[in-house]
Amino acid sequence: MDNAQDTRSNSGILGAYLARTPGSAKLAAEAANLFPSGITHDARNTDPYGIYIERARGPHKWDVDGNRYIDYFGGHGSLILGHHHPVVNKAVADAYEGGSHFGANHRREVEWGQVVQSLVPSAERIRFTSSGTEATLMAVRLARSFTGRQTILRFKGHFHGWHDHMTHGYTNHFDGTATTGVLPGVAEKSIVVEPGDEAAVRAAFAANKDIAAVIIEPTGASFGQVPVRPEFIHFLREVTAQNGALLILDEVVTGFRVSKGGAQVEYGVTPDLTSFAKIIAGGLPGAAVGGRKDILDLLDFNVTKAQGKEKIQHPGTFNANPVSAAAGIAALSTLDATDAPDTANATAARLRDGINEMFASEGVPWACYGTFSGFHLFLNPKGRAVDPTKFDPFAVGQDELKPNSPAQANKLRLALMANGVDISGRLGGFTSATHTDADNRDTVAALREATRMLRAEGELPG
Numbered sequence: 001m002d003n004a005q006d007t008r009s010n011s012g013i014l015g016a017y018l019a020r021t022p023g024s025a026k027l028a029a030e031a032a033n034l035f036p037s038g039i040t041h042d043a044r045n046t047d048p049y050g051i052y053i054e055r056a057r058g059p060h061k062w063d064v065d066g067n068r069y070i071d072y073f074g075g076h077g078s079l080i081l082g083h084h085h086p087v088v089n090k091a092v093a094d095a096y097e098g099g100s101h102f103g104a105n106h107r108r109e110v111e112w113g114q115v116v117q118s119l120v121p122s123a124e125r126i127r128f129t130s131s132g133t134e135a136t137l138m139a140v141r142l143a144r145s146f147t148g149r150q151t152i153l154r155f156k157g158h159f160h161g162w163h164d165h166m167t168h169g170y171t172n173h174f175d176g177t178a179t180t181g182v183l184p185g186v187a188e189k190s191i192v193v194e195p196g197d198e199a200a201v202r203a204a205f206a207a208n209k210d211i212a213a214v215i216i217e218p219t220g221a222s223f224g225q226v227p228v229r230p231e232f233i234h235f236l237r238e239v240t241a242q243n244g245a246l247l248i249l250d251e252v253v254t255g256f257r258v259s260k261g262g263a264q265v266e267y268g269v270t271p272d273l274t275s276f277a278k279i280i281a282g283g284l285p286g287a288a289v290g291g292r293k294d295i296l297d298l299l300d301f302n303v304t305k306a307q308g309k310e311k312i313q314h315p316g317t318f319n320a321n322p323v324s325a326a327a328g329i330a331a332l333s334t335l336d337a338t339d340a341p342d343t344a345n346a347t348a349a350r351l352r353d354g355i356n357e358m359f360a361s362e363g364v365p366w367a368c369y370g371t372f373s374g375f376h377l378f379l380n381p382k383g384r385a386v387d388p389t390k391f392d393p394f395a396v397g398q399d400e401l402k403p404n405s406p407a408q409a410n411k412l413r414l415a416l417m418a419n420g421v422d423i424s425g426r427l428g429g430f431t432s433a434t435h436t437d438a439d440n441r442d443t444v445a446a447l448r449e450a451t452r453m454l455r456a457e458g459e460l461p462g
Contacts, residue, residue, distance in 0.1 A: 160215055214248065
Protein backbone atom coordinates (compact mmCIF):
# COMPACT_ATOMS: atom_id res chain seq x y z
CA MET A 1 0.00 0.00 0.00
CA ASP A 2 2.85 2.41 0.75
CA ASN A 3 4.22 2.08 -2.79
CA ALA A 4 0.79 2.75 -4.24
CA GLN A 5 0.41 5.88 -2.13
CA ASP A 6 3.82 7.09 -3.32
CA THR A 7 2.56 7.12 -6.93
CA ARG A 8 -0.37 9.42 -6.14
CA SER A 9 1.44 12.45 -7.65
CA ASN A 10 -0.84 15.27 -8.84
CA SER A 11 -3.10 13.14 -11.01
CA GLY A 12 -6.77 13.43 -10.17
CA ILE A 13 -7.40 10.22 -12.08
CA LEU A 14 -4.86 8.26 -10.07
CA GLY A 15 -6.06 9.82 -6.83
CA ALA A 16 -9.67 8.85 -7.59
CA TYR A 17 -8.63 5.29 -8.39
CA LEU A 18 -6.52 4.90 -5.25
CA ALA A 19 -9.24 6.33 -3.03
CA ARG A 20 -11.77 3.92 -4.49
CA THR A 21 -9.71 0.71 -4.25
CA PRO A 22 -7.80 0.38 -0.94
CA GLY A 23 -8.75 -3.29 -0.62
CA SER A 24 -7.33 -4.05 -4.06
CA ALA A 25 -4.17 -2.12 -3.14
CA LYS A 26 -3.71 -4.31 -0.07
CA LEU A 27 -4.11 -7.54 -2.02
CA ALA A 28 -1.82 -6.25 -4.77
CA ALA A 29 0.90 -5.63 -2.19
CA GLU A 30 0.57 -9.23 -0.98
CA ALA A 31 0.54 -10.56 -4.55
CA ALA A 32 3.77 -8.71 -5.32
CA ASN A 33 5.54 -11.11 -2.96
CA LEU A 34 4.09 -14.14 -4.72
CA PHE A 35 3.79 -13.58 -8.47
CA PRO A 36 5.99 -11.89 -11.09
CA SER A 37 4.60 -8.35 -11.39
CA GLY A 38 2.04 -9.45 -8.80
CA ILE A 39 -0.25 -10.91 -11.49
CA THR A 40 -1.26 -14.27 -12.95
CA HIS A 41 -2.03 -13.14 -16.53
CA ASP A 42 -0.21 -10.54 -18.62
CA ALA A 43 -3.49 -8.84 -19.60
CA ARG A 44 -4.09 -7.93 -15.94
CA ASN A 45 -1.01 -5.74 -15.74
CA THR A 46 -2.15 -2.31 -14.52
CA ASP A 47 -0.20 0.58 -13.02
CA PRO A 48 -0.20 0.94 -10.02
CA TYR A 49 -2.28 -2.26 -9.54
CA GLY A 50 -5.40 -3.93 -10.89
CA ILE A 51 -8.75 -4.39 -9.22
CA TYR A 52 -9.51 -7.54 -7.24
CA ILE A 53 -12.99 -8.92 -7.89
CA GLU A 54 -15.17 -10.57 -5.27
CA ARG A 55 -18.31 -11.56 -7.21
CA ALA A 56 -20.13 -11.09 -10.51
CA ARG A 57 -23.65 -11.31 -11.93
CA GLY A 58 -24.83 -10.79 -15.50
CA PRO A 59 -22.87 -7.89 -17.04
CA HIS A 60 -21.60 -6.58 -13.70
CA LYS A 61 -18.88 -7.41 -11.20
CA TRP A 62 -17.98 -6.07 -7.76
CA ASP A 63 -14.51 -5.61 -6.32
CA VAL A 64 -13.33 -6.30 -2.79
CA ASP A 65 -14.15 -2.69 -1.87
CA GLY A 66 -17.76 -3.10 -2.98
CA ASN A 67 -17.48 -1.06 -6.17
CA ARG A 68 -19.64 -2.19 -9.08
CA TYR A 69 -18.26 -2.29 -12.62
CA ILE A 70 -19.95 -2.78 -15.96
CA ASP A 71 -17.76 -5.60 -17.20
CA TYR A 72 -16.50 -5.77 -20.76
CA PHE A 73 -13.59 -8.09 -20.00
CA GLY A 74 -16.23 -10.85 -19.96
CA GLY A 75 -13.97 -13.59 -18.66
CA HIS A 76 -11.54 -12.79 -21.51
CA GLY A 77 -14.45 -13.29 -23.90
CA SER A 78 -15.75 -16.58 -22.50
CA LEU A 79 -18.99 -15.29 -20.95
CA ILE A 80 -21.40 -14.47 -23.76
CA LEU A 81 -24.23 -15.44 -21.39
CA GLY A 82 -22.89 -13.12 -18.69
CA HIS A 83 -21.61 -13.95 -15.23
CA HIS A 84 -23.32 -16.48 -12.96
CA HIS A 85 -25.83 -17.76 -15.51
CA PRO A 86 -28.40 -19.87 -13.63
CA VAL A 87 -28.50 -22.76 -16.11
CA VAL A 88 -24.71 -23.01 -16.23
CA ASN A 89 -24.44 -22.68 -12.46
CA LYS A 90 -26.90 -25.52 -11.84
CA ALA A 91 -25.14 -27.76 -14.35
CA VAL A 92 -21.79 -27.13 -12.69
CA ALA A 93 -23.16 -27.76 -9.20
CA ASP A 94 -24.84 -31.00 -10.28
CA ALA A 95 -21.67 -32.21 -11.99
CA TYR A 96 -19.43 -31.33 -9.05
CA GLU A 97 -21.75 -33.22 -6.72
CA GLY A 98 -20.90 -36.35 -8.72
CA GLY A 99 -17.16 -35.73 -8.62
CA SER A 100 -14.64 -33.33 -10.10
CA HIS A 101 -12.38 -35.85 -11.83
CA PHE A 102 -12.86 -39.52 -12.64
CA GLY A 103 -9.71 -40.39 -14.56
CA ALA A 104 -12.07 -42.19 -16.90
CA ASN A 105 -14.54 -41.62 -19.72
CA HIS A 106 -17.89 -40.11 -18.76
CA ARG A 107 -21.30 -39.35 -20.23
CA ARG A 108 -20.89 -35.58 -20.26
CA GLU A 109 -17.85 -35.61 -22.57
CA VAL A 110 -19.98 -37.38 -25.19
CA GLU A 111 -22.82 -34.87 -24.79
CA TRP A 112 -20.34 -31.99 -24.94
CA GLY A 113 -18.84 -33.25 -28.18
CA GLN A 114 -22.30 -33.76 -29.68
CA VAL A 115 -23.44 -30.21 -28.99
CA VAL A 116 -20.20 -28.80 -30.43
CA GLN A 117 -20.61 -30.90 -33.56
CA SER A 118 -24.25 -29.86 -33.95
CA LEU A 119 -23.24 -26.19 -34.00
CA VAL A 120 -20.04 -26.53 -36.05
CA PRO A 121 -20.52 -29.02 -38.92
CA SER A 122 -16.80 -28.91 -39.88
CA ALA A 123 -15.96 -30.64 -36.60
CA GLU A 124 -16.23 -34.19 -37.89
CA ARG A 125 -14.00 -35.25 -34.99
CA ILE A 126 -13.17 -33.38 -31.78
CA ARG A 127 -10.40 -33.57 -29.21
CA PHE A 128 -10.82 -31.65 -25.95
CA THR A 129 -7.92 -29.83 -24.32
CA SER A 130 -7.63 -27.56 -21.30
CA SER A 131 -6.81 -24.25 -23.00
CA GLY A 132 -6.85 -22.43 -26.30
CA THR A 133 -3.06 -22.53 -26.41
CA GLU A 134 -3.19 -26.33 -26.28
CA ALA A 135 -5.86 -26.39 -28.99
CA THR A 136 -3.80 -24.34 -31.44
CA LEU A 137 -0.71 -26.37 -30.59
CA MET A 138 -2.57 -29.58 -31.39
CA ALA A 139 -3.95 -28.09 -34.62
CA VAL A 140 -0.43 -27.20 -35.75
CA ARG A 141 0.90 -30.64 -34.83
CA LEU A 142 -1.92 -32.33 -36.71
CA ALA A 143 -1.31 -30.17 -39.77
CA ARG A 144 2.39 -30.91 -39.85
CA SER A 145 1.86 -34.63 -39.39
CA PHE A 146 -0.93 -34.84 -41.97
CA THR A 147 0.85 -32.89 -44.71
CA GLY A 148 4.41 -34.00 -43.97
CA ARG A 149 5.42 -30.36 -44.07
CA GLN A 150 6.85 -28.17 -41.31
CA THR A 151 6.18 -24.48 -41.96
CA ILE A 152 3.16 -22.53 -40.69
CA LEU A 153 1.97 -19.30 -42.33
CA ARG A 154 0.65 -16.75 -39.84
CA PHE A 155 -0.36 -13.10 -39.77
CA LYS A 156 1.21 -10.15 -38.00
CA GLY A 157 -0.50 -9.30 -34.72
CA HIS A 158 -2.64 -12.45 -34.59
CA PHE A 159 -2.58 -14.30 -31.29
CA HIS A 160 -2.69 -18.10 -31.24
CA GLY A 161 -1.56 -18.88 -27.70
CA TRP A 162 1.77 -18.66 -25.95
CA HIS A 163 3.42 -21.90 -27.10
CA ASP A 164 6.79 -21.66 -28.85
CA HIS A 165 5.45 -21.79 -32.42
CA MET A 166 3.33 -18.64 -31.97
CA THR A 167 5.31 -16.17 -29.86
CA HIS A 168 7.07 -13.99 -32.43
CA GLY A 169 5.16 -11.68 -34.72
CA TYR A 170 2.37 -11.02 -32.23
CA THR A 171 3.54 -7.96 -30.28
CA ASN A 172 7.22 -7.98 -31.19
CA HIS A 173 9.93 -9.84 -33.13
CA PHE A 174 8.19 -9.01 -36.40
CA ASP A 175 11.49 -9.71 -38.17
CA GLY A 176 11.02 -13.44 -37.56
CA THR A 177 13.62 -13.82 -34.84
CA ALA A 178 12.77 -16.01 -31.88
CA THR A 179 11.42 -14.47 -28.70
CA THR A 180 13.36 -15.04 -25.51
CA GLY A 181 13.39 -18.68 -24.43
CA VAL A 182 12.33 -20.01 -27.84
CA LEU A 183 14.70 -21.95 -30.10
CA PRO A 184 15.60 -20.11 -33.32
CA GLY A 185 14.83 -23.25 -35.32
CA VAL A 186 11.26 -23.22 -34.05
CA ALA A 187 10.72 -19.60 -35.04
CA GLU A 188 12.19 -20.26 -38.46
CA LYS A 189 9.31 -22.60 -39.23
CA SER A 190 6.76 -19.79 -39.01
CA ILE A 191 6.26 -17.23 -41.77
CA VAL A 192 4.51 -14.04 -40.65
CA VAL A 193 2.92 -11.77 -43.26
CA GLU A 194 0.62 -8.73 -43.17
CA PRO A 195 -3.04 -9.62 -42.64
CA GLY A 196 -5.25 -9.09 -45.66
CA ASP A 197 -2.32 -9.08 -48.08
CA GLU A 198 -3.22 -11.62 -50.75
CA ALA A 199 -0.08 -10.93 -52.76
CA ALA A 200 2.12 -11.65 -49.74
CA VAL A 201 0.33 -14.95 -49.15
CA ARG A 202 0.73 -16.00 -52.78
CA ALA A 203 4.40 -15.01 -52.70
CA ALA A 204 4.96 -17.05 -49.54
CA PHE A 205 3.48 -20.15 -51.16
CA ALA A 206 5.50 -19.57 -54.32
CA ALA A 207 8.74 -19.28 -52.35
CA ASN A 208 8.13 -22.07 -49.85
CA LYS A 209 6.70 -25.47 -50.79
CA ASP A 210 6.91 -26.58 -47.15
CA ILE A 211 3.85 -24.70 -45.85
CA ALA A 212 1.69 -27.15 -43.93
CA ALA A 213 -1.07 -24.77 -42.90
CA VAL A 214 -2.30 -21.22 -42.66
CA ILE A 215 -3.73 -20.15 -39.29
CA ILE A 216 -5.73 -16.98 -38.73
CA GLU A 217 -8.14 -15.24 -36.36
CA PRO A 218 -11.05 -15.04 -38.80
CA THR A 219 -12.34 -11.57 -37.84
CA GLY A 220 -8.85 -10.13 -37.51
CA ALA A 221 -6.28 -9.72 -34.76
CA SER A 222 -7.73 -9.46 -31.23
CA PHE A 223 -11.33 -10.00 -32.33
CA GLY A 224 -11.10 -7.44 -35.11
CA GLN A 225 -8.94 -4.78 -33.49
CA VAL A 226 -7.11 -5.03 -36.81
CA PRO A 227 -9.96 -6.36 -38.95
CA VAL A 228 -9.78 -8.54 -42.02
CA ARG A 229 -12.55 -8.81 -44.57
CA PRO A 230 -14.52 -12.06 -44.92
CA GLU A 231 -13.35 -12.21 -48.53
CA PHE A 232 -9.80 -12.72 -47.29
CA ILE A 233 -10.84 -15.85 -45.38
CA HIS A 234 -12.44 -17.19 -48.57
CA PHE A 235 -9.20 -16.42 -50.42
CA LEU A 236 -7.22 -18.38 -47.82
CA ARG A 237 -9.56 -21.32 -48.25
CA GLU A 238 -8.85 -21.31 -51.98
CA VAL A 239 -5.10 -20.76 -51.84
CA THR A 240 -4.51 -23.45 -49.21
CA ALA A 241 -6.51 -25.97 -51.22
CA GLN A 242 -4.57 -25.06 -54.36
CA ASN A 243 -1.24 -25.61 -52.59
CA GLY A 244 -2.02 -28.75 -50.60
CA ALA A 245 -1.95 -26.92 -47.27
CA LEU A 246 -4.55 -26.88 -44.51
CA LEU A 247 -6.64 -23.93 -43.30
CA ILE A 248 -6.80 -23.56 -39.52
CA LEU A 249 -9.33 -21.09 -38.16
CA ASP A 250 -8.49 -19.94 -34.65
CA GLU A 251 -11.99 -19.54 -33.24
CA VAL A 252 -10.89 -19.44 -29.62
CA VAL A 253 -12.58 -16.02 -29.37
CA THR A 254 -14.98 -16.01 -32.33
CA GLY A 255 -16.36 -19.51 -31.81
CA PHE A 256 -20.02 -19.41 -30.70
CA ARG A 257 -19.77 -15.59 -30.42
CA VAL A 258 -19.84 -14.27 -33.99
CA SER A 259 -22.75 -16.66 -34.52
CA LYS A 260 -23.86 -19.93 -32.98
CA GLY A 261 -21.52 -21.72 -35.38
CA GLY A 262 -18.74 -19.17 -35.14
CA ALA A 263 -17.15 -17.13 -37.90
CA GLN A 264 -16.91 -20.11 -40.24
CA VAL A 265 -20.67 -20.57 -40.34
CA GLU A 266 -21.26 -16.82 -40.53
CA TYR A 267 -18.83 -16.48 -43.45
CA GLY A 268 -19.67 -19.77 -45.15
CA VAL A 269 -16.09 -21.08 -45.02
CA THR A 270 -15.23 -24.68 -44.12
CA PRO A 271 -11.78 -24.96 -42.53
CA ASP A 272 -9.78 -28.14 -42.22
CA LEU A 273 -9.15 -27.59 -38.52
CA THR A 274 -10.54 -25.23 -35.89
CA SER A 275 -9.33 -24.34 -32.41
CA PHE A 276 -11.98 -23.51 -29.80
CA ALA A 277 -11.84 -22.28 -26.20
CA LYS A 278 -13.53 -19.66 -23.99
CA ILE A 279 -17.28 -19.99 -24.70
CA ILE A 280 -16.96 -23.70 -25.48
CA ALA A 281 -16.51 -24.44 -21.77
CA GLY A 282 -19.05 -21.96 -20.43
CA GLY A 283 -16.49 -19.87 -18.58
CA LEU A 284 -14.59 -22.78 -17.04
CA PRO A 285 -11.22 -24.10 -18.24
CA GLY A 286 -11.67 -26.07 -21.43
CA ALA A 287 -10.96 -26.02 -25.15
CA ALA A 288 -10.94 -28.25 -28.21
CA VAL A 289 -9.60 -28.80 -31.68
CA GLY A 290 -12.08 -30.00 -34.25
CA GLY A 291 -11.96 -30.78 -37.94
CA ARG A 292 -11.80 -33.35 -40.69
CA LYS A 293 -11.93 -36.97 -39.62
CA ASP A 294 -8.99 -38.00 -41.80
CA ILE A 295 -6.80 -35.43 -40.05
CA LEU A 296 -7.91 -36.14 -36.49
CA ASP A 297 -7.51 -39.86 -37.25
CA LEU A 298 -3.84 -39.20 -36.46
CA LEU A 299 -4.95 -39.29 -32.81
CA ASP A 300 -6.79 -42.59 -33.26
CA PHE A 301 -5.08 -45.75 -31.96
CA ASN A 302 -6.80 -48.17 -34.33
CA VAL A 303 -6.70 -46.05 -37.50
CA THR A 304 -3.00 -45.20 -37.20
CA LYS A 305 -2.18 -48.83 -36.45
CA ALA A 306 -4.11 -50.00 -39.50
CA GLN A 307 -2.44 -47.39 -41.69
CA GLY A 308 1.03 -48.09 -40.32
CA LYS A 309 1.41 -44.49 -39.10
CA GLU A 310 2.81 -43.11 -35.89
CA LYS A 311 0.01 -41.91 -33.64
CA ILE A 312 0.20 -38.38 -32.25
CA GLN A 313 0.27 -38.76 -28.49
CA HIS A 314 -2.14 -36.60 -26.53
CA PRO A 315 -2.55 -37.01 -22.79
CA GLY A 316 -3.85 -34.18 -20.59
CA THR A 317 -5.02 -34.54 -17.01
CA PHE A 318 -7.96 -32.19 -17.40
CA ASN A 319 -9.05 -33.00 -20.97
CA ALA A 320 -12.88 -33.01 -21.01
CA ASN A 321 -13.05 -32.50 -17.26
CA PRO A 322 -16.60 -33.46 -16.21
CA VAL A 323 -17.34 -30.13 -14.51
CA SER A 324 -16.07 -28.13 -17.49
CA ALA A 325 -18.05 -30.45 -19.75
CA ALA A 326 -21.21 -29.73 -17.78
CA ALA A 327 -20.64 -25.98 -18.07
CA GLY A 328 -19.93 -26.31 -21.79
CA ILE A 329 -23.06 -28.37 -22.46
CA ALA A 330 -25.23 -25.92 -20.52
CA ALA A 331 -23.74 -22.81 -22.11
CA LEU A 332 -23.78 -24.09 -25.69
CA SER A 333 -27.26 -25.58 -25.36
CA THR A 334 -28.60 -22.31 -23.92
CA LEU A 335 -26.87 -20.36 -26.66
CA ASP A 336 -28.34 -22.66 -29.30
CA ALA A 337 -31.86 -22.27 -27.90
CA THR A 338 -31.71 -18.48 -27.71
CA ASP A 339 -30.53 -15.53 -29.78
CA ALA A 340 -27.62 -14.79 -27.42
CA PRO A 341 -25.01 -14.04 -30.13
CA ASP A 342 -27.41 -11.79 -32.06
CA THR A 343 -28.39 -9.98 -28.86
CA ALA A 344 -24.77 -9.37 -27.89
CA ASN A 345 -23.95 -8.24 -31.44
CA ALA A 346 -26.81 -5.74 -31.52
CA THR A 347 -25.91 -4.36 -28.09
CA ALA A 348 -22.31 -3.83 -29.17
CA ALA A 349 -23.42 -2.01 -32.32
CA ARG A 350 -25.53 0.41 -30.26
CA LEU A 351 -22.68 0.89 -27.80
CA ARG A 352 -20.21 1.73 -30.57
CA ASP A 353 -22.65 4.25 -32.04
CA GLY A 354 -23.26 5.84 -28.64
CA ILE A 355 -19.56 6.18 -27.92
CA ASN A 356 -18.85 7.74 -31.30
CA GLU A 357 -21.70 10.23 -30.92
CA MET A 358 -20.26 11.18 -27.55
CA PHE A 359 -16.75 11.56 -28.96
CA ALA A 360 -18.12 13.83 -31.67
CA SER A 361 -20.09 15.99 -29.24
CA GLU A 362 -17.11 16.30 -26.89
CA GLY A 363 -14.65 17.07 -29.67
CA VAL A 364 -12.57 14.00 -28.83
CA PRO A 365 -10.53 12.96 -31.90
CA TRP A 366 -10.92 9.26 -31.17
CA ALA A 367 -13.22 6.57 -32.52
CA CYS A 368 -14.90 3.36 -31.44
CA TYR A 369 -15.15 0.55 -33.97
CA GLY A 370 -15.58 -3.20 -34.20
CA THR A 371 -17.83 -5.94 -35.49
CA PHE A 372 -20.18 -8.47 -33.94
CA SER A 373 -20.06 -8.28 -30.11
CA GLY A 374 -16.75 -6.46 -29.83
CA PHE A 375 -15.58 -2.87 -29.59
CA HIS A 376 -12.18 -1.18 -29.78
CA LEU A 377 -11.07 2.36 -28.99
CA PHE A 378 -8.86 4.13 -31.52
CA LEU A 379 -6.77 6.77 -29.72
CA ASN A 380 -5.46 8.34 -32.91
CA PRO A 381 -1.71 8.22 -32.19
CA LYS A 382 -0.77 10.19 -35.33
CA GLY A 383 -3.30 12.97 -34.79
CA ARG A 384 -5.46 12.28 -37.82
CA ALA A 385 -8.50 14.38 -38.60
CA VAL A 386 -11.13 11.93 -37.38
CA ASP A 387 -14.91 11.99 -37.62
CA PRO A 388 -15.79 9.36 -35.02
CA THR A 389 -19.15 8.63 -36.65
CA LYS A 390 -17.50 7.81 -40.01
CA PHE A 391 -14.31 6.09 -38.89
CA ASP A 392 -13.09 3.30 -41.20
CA PRO A 393 -10.48 1.03 -39.57
CA PHE A 394 -9.55 -0.41 -42.97
CA ALA A 395 -8.24 3.04 -43.93
CA VAL A 396 -5.81 2.98 -41.00
CA GLY A 397 -2.79 0.70 -40.81
CA GLN A 398 -2.16 -1.94 -38.18
CA ASP A 399 0.64 0.16 -36.70
CA GLU A 400 -1.94 2.78 -35.73
CA LEU A 401 -4.76 0.46 -34.69
CA LYS A 402 -2.78 -1.84 -32.42
CA PRO A 403 -0.36 0.33 -30.47
CA ASN A 404 -1.54 2.82 -27.88
CA SER A 405 0.58 5.03 -25.70
CA PRO A 406 0.98 2.76 -22.65
CA ALA A 407 0.79 5.69 -20.24
CA GLN A 408 -2.29 7.20 -21.91
CA ALA A 409 -4.05 3.84 -22.23
CA ASN A 410 -3.36 3.02 -18.59
CA LYS A 411 -4.65 6.40 -17.45
CA LEU A 412 -7.81 5.96 -19.53
CA ARG A 413 -8.44 2.56 -17.94
CA LEU A 414 -7.96 3.99 -14.44
CA ALA A 415 -10.38 6.81 -15.25
CA LEU A 416 -12.95 4.33 -16.55
CA MET A 417 -12.62 2.10 -13.50
CA ALA A 418 -12.95 5.15 -11.27
CA ASN A 419 -16.27 5.68 -13.06
CA GLY A 420 -17.44 2.06 -12.83
CA VAL A 421 -16.46 0.51 -16.17
CA ASP A 422 -13.84 -2.19 -16.82
CA ILE A 423 -12.43 -2.78 -20.28
CA SER A 424 -9.35 -4.70 -21.37
CA GLY A 425 -5.86 -3.26 -21.45
CA ARG A 426 -5.96 -3.22 -25.24
CA LEU A 427 -8.81 -0.72 -24.82
CA GLY A 428 -11.65 -2.85 -26.04
CA GLY A 429 -14.08 -5.42 -24.83
CA PHE A 430 -16.95 -7.83 -25.35
CA THR A 431 -20.65 -7.43 -24.82
CA SER A 432 -22.73 -10.31 -23.54
CA ALA A 433 -26.37 -11.18 -24.00
CA THR A 434 -27.00 -9.67 -20.56
CA HIS A 435 -25.73 -6.14 -21.25
CA THR A 436 -28.61 -3.70 -21.53
CA ASP A 437 -29.27 -0.30 -23.04
CA ALA A 438 -28.97 1.10 -19.50
CA ASP A 439 -25.47 -0.39 -19.31
CA ASN A 440 -24.70 1.23 -22.66
CA ARG A 441 -25.88 4.63 -21.43
CA ASP A 442 -23.88 4.31 -18.22
CA THR A 443 -20.80 3.24 -20.18
CA VAL A 444 -21.03 6.22 -22.53
CA ALA A 445 -21.47 8.52 -19.53
CA ALA A 446 -18.46 6.97 -17.78
CA LEU A 447 -16.32 7.32 -20.90
CA ARG A 448 -17.45 10.93 -21.30
CA GLU A 449 -16.33 11.68 -17.76
CA ALA A 450 -13.08 9.78 -18.31
CA THR A 451 -12.24 11.86 -21.39
CA ARG A 452 -12.96 15.05 -19.46
CA MET A 453 -10.63 13.88 -16.70
CA LEU A 454 -7.95 13.13 -19.28
CA ARG A 455 -8.43 16.55 -20.89
CA ALA A 456 -8.06 18.22 -17.50
CA GLU A 457 -4.68 16.49 -17.14
CA GLY A 458 -3.47 17.49 -20.58
CA GLU A 459 -3.94 14.09 -22.19
CA LEU A 460 -6.40 15.39 -24.82
CA PRO A 461 -6.33 18.54 -26.95
CA GLY A 462 -8.71 21.40 -26.21
